[in-house]
Amino acid sequence: MSLLSIASNASAWRGYEYYEEKKILSWKQTGPYEFEGEVAGSDKKPYHVTIDTEHPKKSTCDCPHAEGKRIICKHKVALFFTVFPKEADAYMAEIEEYEREEEKREQEHYEQIVKYVKRLSKEELRVALINALVEAEERDRLR
Ligand SMILES: [Zn+2]
CATH class of the missing domain: 1.20.5 (Single alpha-helices involved in coiled-coils or other helix-helix interfaces)
Known part of the structure; x- marks a missing residue:
């Protein structure tokens, strides 16, 4: 199951916009399927986002919408698209x-x-x- 397929339509679309607007300030690969990054949000402090493409529900983000929950927020989607631009094109x-x-x-x-x-x-x-x-x-x- 891909991270995108468990995101709501709204999160997927807003995530795409964040990707287009280059809101991912930095990112790096931390494991075979794990990535982490900083995403500019509505708050002054950027959000810390991790995604796990093997187990998307293990992805995390410290924004108010997703913190402590298994929700795929727009920040996770934005990081996903930034790491995999071909997925953004396909979307x-x-x-x-x-x-x-x-x-x-x-x-x-x-x-x-x-x-x-x-x-x-x-x-x-x-x-x-x-x-x-x-x-x-x-x-x-x-x-
Ligand atoms: Zn978030």
Whole structure:
């Protein structure tokens, strides 16, 4: 199991941003699967982060979010991407692929709506439009 696969989507994304912004101040390898580093955080003092790529849950970070817990925080992800830039590229490629698919799904959905509307009679169109306007108004009121 990779460190990335047990990180939440938010931690993975924020970690990627930290990696891109070069927030890892220094790092070194401390064992066959172990690395440690200093990561600039919101606090003045950098966070001390260790990652274990063989046993990701043994990774540590002294930020308030992850300290004493087995959570994969953005600092661990940022260190992971800094040590393995190819993993960062693969992660980004995956995000871009997802976005392309999402765009395709939206396009297909749009085409379905167009097809549906084209099949409606004038009377059905009137009813559908009235319902849509009423629903839109109700949605606005709920905001
Ligand atoms: Zn952290």
